[in-house]
Amino acid sequence: MSSYVKIPSNLKPSDPQGSDLLAQERATVTFDVKELTLFLFGKKNLDRYHEILRIVENDPAFDKTNVYFMGRNELFKHAMKKEKRLAQLIKENKWKVEDIQFAEWLLDTPGPFGVHRGMFIPTLISQGTEEQKKEFLVPALKYKILGCYAQTELGHGSNVQGLETTATYISEADEFEIHSPYLTASKWWIGGLGKIANHAVVMAQLKSNGKPYGPHLFVVQVRDMETHQPLPDITIGDIGPKFGLNSTDNGFILFDRVRIPRSNMLSKFSQIKKGTGEYINPPNNKLLYGTMVLVRAIIISGVRFALERAVTIAIRYSAVRRQFVDKEEPKKLKDGRVVETIILDYTMQQYRLFPVIAQAYACFFTAKVMIDQYAEYTKQSSVGNYSLLTDLHASSSGLKSLTTTMAVDSIEECRRACGGHGYSSFSGFVKFYQNYLPNTTWEGDNFVLTQQTARHLFKTFRKMVLSKGAEAYPSQSERNQTMTYILQYLNDPNHTCTATTLLDFKNPELQLRAFGHRAAYLIANAVDQIDNQKSTWNSMLVEINRISRAHCQYLLVRNFINALQNSRQSEDEGLHMLRDNPSLKEVTLTICNLFVLHTMEKDLGDFMECGYLTPSQARLLRAQIYNLLKEIRPNAVGLVDAFLIPDFLLQSAIGRYDGKVYETMIDWASKEPLNGITLDVNPDSDVLIRNETDNKTKAKL
């Protein structure tokens, strides 16, 4: 794209140059950045990463240079082009699900085919019979039909049982009648439905012989395969502009007594018998819960990448941006001139940003543990042992809630830490944040989710109290993290923190004890309220949210600490690297300590309220955090470089690897299409934009 404004070519940013500043930062790093990257990705994924980046970065269909200037229609068109090209590349390169995930991550334009691949196809696979797979899955895989997943309605999101769309079995015709009895029954927010999908999996209230059987899944063709117009009695549309994700056509759909064959009910688990309309129950739904655990593990992995991306931009920019001279420690150029201090040298900036680096690492280790646990559960469940599921499911609910909320807060914190330029779309934060936001709502609203976690914790607590301790659960207490800390608490409910020096707070046992004690204390209190003082569930919701957070922070802390401690015995390829590389081990340990203590400090009230921590210990804790910021400072840029987030993904003028912040800001600004028009500013003139040539430029946009 050409520039509308010619920028004088002789001008450079004032010294020191951003690229030199970043080079200096990279020279102070105490560890091998490439090694840390290898540790984070693993050899196999790293190869995949490079291979896919090479392909997508150089494909003209994926060119991102105009994306920030696009209005909704243009953006949507761009996303469609991207989707079509991606579908071709998937075929050409025979990409697997993991490869596609990498490509989608790098392309960073959630588009209209996303739900086809992410929800429509997987639902057909898991819920369809063999015949249904033949009929729908095979053409879906070839993109001959395009589908979406229509569950949420205008009036119902979290409460799936309350959905209003009905599917009534008509025995005479052996068909279902899909119907929207109210306006609120309209499907709403359905990704890919607004403009794209010609098929939908619809969640509707099954009724047969006058009896309701709750929500079930039905495949419905929604658009004509030739004209792409909605079929008769079906009303479809895009739901309009959103905070983000405007490259996706989230849609609505209303059914006016639409008939579909009986065979379109996805019937792997439950079905309606032909003619009689008899309902056949599904077996237990444990399989479904297992999948949810995996989906949440993937979301937490996504949190890690989101945090990495945000903090990469903020740290690099903070190493280039200079403001004020720190009079007590003025920075000088080689020629002796005093220059302004880079903002990364201010402790407040470190305090805002370094914890985000630490959160990213914490999510890395927890996502890893969740995936391992899911694999372990799948192994056990295949031989009929489901004992791990409840704890896994409860923890994964709370972790999804905690970490995605943490991610949106931290992304926004990083953006604001970039001052005025963080507000520009060119910062790379704007669209990124906007598209990330729905993670707090979808796959379970972050507040509603915590009820599942707390319910399980209360149940576990009651069981532990009744059995009076460890004897009943000798083997499980090895694996079930919740029971471990509850037991510790029950054995010593008045336990207090033993720290007397700054250093004591680096003790991992003490750290774990603190988090476990606080979580157990909150659980014990709530169980007492409910069981002995007859508090209603509704009246406990605020506490429930605190409890889920406390429990999940414990898990994040524990998973991080365990990974570092067990690297010695572990057979994991990555953890081996930590063992063999002292400089890596040292820096990850510092980060772990920062994560643990910063998390503690943010919730200091909880730790003191439960009597675990005294005011003077709270002060020690703060002092230790300030020390950790100093320890991390020389490695800050190295730590974010190790995340290996490519410029192609960042799309950031201020977070570029080469530090050419200001040159890029002005280059991109010169391409703003508004710069191609000339105004008439006379308030009494009706003309807004002048003359013909300018109008042409405008029409082009």
Next chain:
Amino acid sequence: MTSNIKILKPSDPQGSDLLSQERARTTFDVKKLTLALYGSKELERLNRILEIVENDPVFDKSKIYYMGRNELFEHALKKDKRLVQLIKKHRWNVEETHIAELFLDLPGPFGLHRGMFIPTIFGQGTEEQKKKFLIPAIKYEIIGCYAQTELGHGSNVQGLETTATYIPETDEFEIHSPHLTASKWWIGGLGRTANHAVIMAQLKSNGKDFGPHPFIIQIRDMETHQPLSGITIGDVGPKFGYNATDNGFMLFDHVRIPRSNMLSKYSQIKEGTGEYISPPNDKLSYGTMVFVRAMIVTGVRVALARAATIAIRYSVVRRQFVDKDEPKKLEDGRIVETSILDYTMQQYRLFPVIAQAYACFYTSKAMVDSYLNYMKQSSGGDFSSLADLHASSSGLKSLATSMAVDSIEDCRRACGGHGYSSFSGFVTFYQNYLPNTTWEGDNYILTHQTARYLFKTFREVVSNKNPEAYSQSNTNPTITYILQFLNNPNQTCTATTPSDFKNHELQLRAFGHRAAYLIANAVDQIDNHKKSWNSMLIEVNRISRAHCQYILARNFITALQKSHHPNEDERLRVLHDSPELMEVMNSVCNLFVLNTMEKELGEFLECGYITSSQSKLIRSQVYDLLKEIRPNAVSLVDAFYIPDFMLKSALGRYDGKVYETMFDWASKEPLNEITLDVNPNSEVLFRNNDYKGKARL
């Protein structure tokens, strides 16, 4: 759209019925509370101006959410032109124009002309300069902007790179951008609109540097509207929000302007000799900053009120799950889902925002009053209250605007999925509000000023070197709480029951003690442990927050205390004369104070003021207050009197027709006119004559 949509209704109960039920349970007169907030004069103004702007076709907002940047900008220019015509026609003064802008809610290209260009010439220009520039500016014959921030410098104004060098031979200044980073950046109205600019540049004369000064420059040709030679101008590109405004950049290549274009009311360069004449003290400009910040805090109050209005109303209409312990029934006995406002978690998220809005009402009022009081004193040569006013206003701007963005976003998320739709009314609102945390002083940097003043005051009170300080102790709240702390540094909270925490004196003691404790600790670190300023920045931020929370709590509590002053402000009189209003405002005040305390519980515990068992009492009192407020929730937001015209929200409408509106607005999405070709192997994306639909956008 097929015909059956027209007959479809949302499932029962209807949103409008739910809201009427809520309005029927209110314990106070909503109109009276509105009067207590605005006063009759302001209320008349609000109604009069709303009537005009709401019915003007140019200000129609129905297409705004669908507009791309170019279209939006064009719309904003049209709006700004029409507004100028109305200002002339109705002879609106600054306050009236401000109200119109509030309702129109579309920061446009002329905003900075009125908001910064004119006031700067007014405040900094000589009489001749006013004649030359101010008069045509007021007539919109010239349109200006205010160019201070640069690509490389924002907070550090002293570090600006643009230079203005005096050339005695021609009696001119040469304006120049020596580096790329010297480019002016973010300048509202500059990108496409302004033909004049006030620019801040480093004044140089006779080889000496005199720091940043304001100069007025014509930047575009008055005929062709093209940039003048030697000047490069452009729009800075798309932003998180504010896309209806043309924030611009500007580079100067040795551009000459007459010496008389330096704004010279306070300092100037002498003709020929280039001698610099220094300004008198800058106390006047600090006074103005206090006022600007009072206005920002007033803006916070409106923003919070707006966010809470949407979220509260929607939470009544939105039902989800049946609360099994207390199921809701229709008149015919059918069990229906529970309104989400009945869940304690939702109340805990939203009611504090209502309370924050009311808190900001009383603090902005107190700030304006103190400013007026200061103006009176300063005209008699007494500047003694300025330092405290300025320090507190810096911290309050920081605290209140950060609180506002957090709370707006909390309210949005509390509306679940639909909060993410632009139709919620949150999206552009939040996006446009965000820069408040950065402009007029970055929220982190600002706290330095507050803390610096607090440290100084603390040292003075300790060493008793400033007897004047003590004489002020009745009026200067900072000195009051520092003295209290010094007299009894180990004081602890006396509460033994949850309702003890409703005691206003106890509440103020708590906030004062915690602030003073933090200050005392930091001063000790700096003075006795030789800590560097940089190493104290995190504490500095905590201290400013603690101090300003004290001020917010104090102003709220003070407003509720009956004064026996015969000339009491009308608004306070209405409040004090009504027992029902006093009762509900007392609950709201308590919620503000205790929720703020609860959020910072760690600090109140850390300073030893409260014990862990007392912290449990606070929580339980907070939960009780939520129950107290519940029946009045809708009326408390109705009283804010934010019109639907401003809300532009399908979720927060006064009449509760949430779902009908969502549908109606979605049906108007321009993308719905387009038909796609979805075959991945076809290069066609949008089919046939749909391009027409698109070109129209």
